[in-house]
Amino acid sequence: MSSSVASERPASAERSASGEDSLIARYFKPLATDPGAFELGDDAAVLKAHGDDVVVTTDAIVEGVHFLPDDPPDTIARKALRVNLSDLAAKGAAPSGFVLTLALRKAEEAWLKPFAHALGWDAIQFGCPLLGGDTVSTPGPLMISITAFGRVAAGRMVHRSGAKPGDLVVVTGTIGDAALGLNVLQRGGAAAALADDAAAREVLIGRYRVPQPRTALAKAVRDNAHAAMDVSDGLAGDLAKLCAASGVSAVIEAASIPLSAAASGLLARGIVGVEAIVSGGDDYEVLCAIPQAGLEAFKQAAQTAGVAVAVIGQVVEGLSSPRLLDKHGKEIALPRLSYSHF
Amino acid sequence: MSSSVASERPASAERSASGEDSLIARYFKPLATDPGAFELGDDAAVLKAHGDDVVVTTDAIVEGVHFLPDDPPDTIARKALRVNLSDLAAKGAAPSGFVLTLALRKAEEAWLKPFAHALGWDAIQFGCPLLGGDTVSTPGPLMISITAFGRVAAGRMVHRSGAKPGDLVVVTGTIGDAALGLNVLQRGGAAAALADDAAAREVLIGRYRVPQPRTALAKAVRDNAHAAMDVSDGLAGDLAKLCAASGVSAVIEAASIPLSAAASGLLARGIVGVEAIVSGGDDYEVLCAIPQAGLEAFKQAAQTAGVAVAVIGQVVEGLSSPRLLDKHGKEIALPRLSYSHF
Numbered sequence: 176m177s178s179s180v181a182s183e184r185p186a187s188a189e190r191s192a193s194g195e196d197s198l199i200a201r202y203f204k205p206l207a208t209d210p211g212a213f214e215l216g217d218d219a220a221v222l223k224a225h226g227d228d229v230v231v232t233t234d235a236i237v238e239g240v241h242f243l244p245d246d247p248p249d250t251i252a253r254k255a256l257r258v259n260l261s262d263l264a265a266k267g268a269a270p271s272g273f274v275l276t277l278a279l280r281k282a283e284e285a286w287l288k289p290f291a292h293a294l295g296w297d298a299i300q301f302g303c304p305l306l307g308g309d310t311v312s313t314p315g316p317l318m319i320s321i322t323a324f325g326r327v328a329a330g331r332m333v334h335r336s337g338a339k340p341g342d343l344v345v346v347t348g349t350i351g352d353a354a355l356g357l358n359v360l361q362r363g364g365a366a367a368a369l370a371d372d373a374a375a376r377e378v379l380i381g382r383y384r385v386p387q388p389r390t391a392l393a394k395a396v397r398d399n400a401h402a403a404m405d406v407s408d409g410l411a412g413d414l415a416k417l418c419a420a421s422g423v424s425a426v427i428e429a430a431s432i433p434l435s436a437a438a439s440g441l442l443a444r445g446i447v448g449v450e451a452i453v454s455g456g457d458d459y460e461v462l463c464a465i466p467q468a469g470l471e472a473f474k475q476a477a478q479t480a481g482v483a484v485a486v487i488g489q490v491v492e493g494l495s496s497p498r499l500l501d502k503h504g505k506e507i508a509l510p511r512l513s514y515s516h517f
Numbered sequence: 518m519s520s521s522v523a524s525e526r527p528a529s530a531e532r533s534a535s536g537e538d539s540l541i542a543r544y545f546k547p548l549a550t551d552p553g554a555f556e557l558g559d560d561a562a563v564l565k566a567h568g569d570d571v572v573v574t575t576d577a578i579v580e581g582v583h584f585l586p587d588d589p590p591d592t593i594a595r596k597a598l599r600v601n602l603s604d605l606a607a608k609g610a611a612p613s614g615f616v617l618t619l620a621l622r623k624a625e626e627a628w629l630k631p632f633a634h635a636l637g638w639d640a641i642q643f644g645c646p647l648l649g650g651d652t653v654s655t656p657g658p659l660m661i662s663i664t665a666f667g668r669v670a671a672g673r674m675v676h677r678s679g680a681k682p683g684d685l686v687v688v689t690g691t692i693g694d695a696a697l698g699l700n701v702l703q704r705g706g707a708a709a710a711l712a713d714d715a716a717a718r719e720v721l722i723g724r725y726r727v728p729q730p731r732t733a734l735a736k737a738v739r740d741n742a743h744a745a746m747d748v749s750d751g752l753a754g755d756l757a758k759l760c761a762a763s764g765v766s767a768v769i770e771a772a773s774i775p776l777s778a779a780a781s782g783l784l785a786r787g788i789v790g791v792e793a794i795v796s797g798g799d800d801y802e803v804l805c806a807i808p809q810a811g812l813e814a815f816k817q818a819a820q821t822a823g824v825a826v827a828v829i830g831q832v833v834e835g836l837s838s839p840r841l842l843d844k845h846g847k848e849i850a851l852p853r854l855s856y857s858h859f
Contacts, residue, residue, distance in 0.1 A: 235662070
């Protein structure tokens with residue numbers, strides 16, 4: 176086991192001659208720009224809290240489960256980091272670094288190089304440098320596990336559990352695209368329906384492969400939301416979790432759920448139903464409960480950050496599952512709330 | 518993807534009915550005793566630094582690579598956490614918590630229960646509570662990736678890179694047992710040689726399956742060592758890494774390397790050579806460079822902690838690989854320095 180992503184090649188590496196340390200050092204050391212990473216030359220990293228709370232989140236992605244075997248290495252890298260950045264944003268935390276566990280069948284330069292390069296670009300873009308990690312061999316599917324760190328002022332992390340009756344249910348970006356992108360990649364109904372629309376297919380596939388963490392909204396979430404989480408397992412299921420943690424329920428209007436042009440077109444043509452849109456996974460948008468008094472400030476901040484936000488419903492008293500209503504006020508039944516691994 | 522090890526079961530779980538959240542919450546929530554874990558009911562945890570540096574280390578173990586498919590779940594759990602605790606101890610850090618990524622083929626109660634129970638006992642024993650995690654399904658081998666956190670006073674983490682000529686090379690415990698334990702499990706030469714000695718076989722297997730992190734020595738390492746790391750990939754290779762990071766070399770006397778009675782017997786009978794003992798992995802002992810002036814204090818602290826320590830050689834000037842000498846002062850050639858994954 177290698178204790179750090181790029182343990183220094185020992186002076187005697189001529190004899191061990193594995194190439195592993197050398198390959199990994201070459202590609203990952205440039206990502207370790209934080210002084211606390213010690214250029215990946217030690218067994219551990221140092222994270223400075225500077226008096227803040229350190230927010231810790233961990234998410235893994237597995238080949239064949241969270242990404243497809245023929246997804247390009249650069250999008251796999253981005254997804255692995257971004258699903259964690261999405262959690263930090265929803266908790267109101269500014270990213271400060273991450274550690275990486277990479278389980279590979281073999282250390283191939285042709286794969287590692289674009290993987291590390293894309294990871295490095297995202298690390299710079301989101302201000303989240305590599306602090307350390309571990310590389311292990313596996314006979315099984317490729318797996319990337321990332322633990323990411325963020326900072327918030329003491330006691331200011333935004334929880335799932337603070338939603339109150341009367342709060343507005345707000346979601347960023349658009350919902351359902353990633354699930355439709357996966358459907359396109361798997362040559363499902365969406366692929367056939369978009370056979371003549373390569374641009375729409377690309378948009379949806381891009382949303383599946385490369386989430387857009389709402390890091391730019393972290394401060395606005397922290398300043399205005401009573402409760403927040405990121406939507407990773409489907410809007411309906413994740414809203415149910417937020418409501419359960421807060422001891423409340425919610426009412427959502429299907430017509431208010433923000434959709435991309437591609438998703439909207441597929442919905443209008445009856446290719447996909449609203450049930451699939453709200454129960455598909457991989458959205459990586461922020462779902463939050465915002466009191467009326469905070470809505471304007473939140474919208475302003477979102478506009479400044481260039482992120483679309485939409486009010487989709489309201490938090491109500493009660494402990495039942497959130498209800499999804501059609502334009503006639505009739506409840507839409509949801510057969511499958513969200514993705515579950517087992 | 519589940520964002521936390523035990524996201525609360527949504528109120529509507531009758532409909533998702535996966536059992537995953539419920540199983541995991543049942544077994545892992547009791548381990549989340551730190552207030553910053555929010556009982557695993559949120560998407561992230563909060564780590565308080567209290568003005569210290571947070572030391573971060575990450576190590577993964579994979580079925581068939583770091584443990585055997587028929588190893589008991591309780592020893593797998595212990596090994597997964599302890600390999601990380603071993604890193605923290607060698608860096609001079611007191612454990613403060615960990616996050617867990619568990620990649621499972623299926624969520625089986627018969628496996629999860631003893632796994633979580635043993636993990637919980639170790640979390641208590643070493644003062645290192647579960648802060649959060651992620652559970653994912655995989656069609657491949659079982660894999661456990663842990664990121665562990667410790668604390669040291671600002672700037673006091675012990676590095677690989679501080680060894681100076683004249684320092685003594687010191688190692689804790691005994692070396693080579695774990696590799697011999699693996700050899701016994703794989704029915705190699707050690708198994709045959711110990712056919713009539715069930716007790717010795719058990720000792721060696723135990724050393725392979727359940728490392729003993731030297732947490733009790735963390736303060737002594739911090740107070741007395743110029744450089745330190747844990748021995749995970751074989752003594753010879755790890756010493757080479759420490760020397761390379763420090764820009765020094767070392768001379769080790771084979772006869773000074775501390776051996777268990779079982780290893781010593783196998784060596785005396787010619788069943789195993791010293792080369793295998795110093796290049797086998799999984800020792801999880803602390804290797805450090807201690808100045809003459811600090812040796813007595815370190816030995817005292819070790820005695821108080823009940824941990825054996827041995828001086829095995831000296832740091833010398835130079836950039837060549839550390840040399841291993843036999844009792845006649847003749848160099849022993851090492852064909853394979855340490856374990857490499859690729």
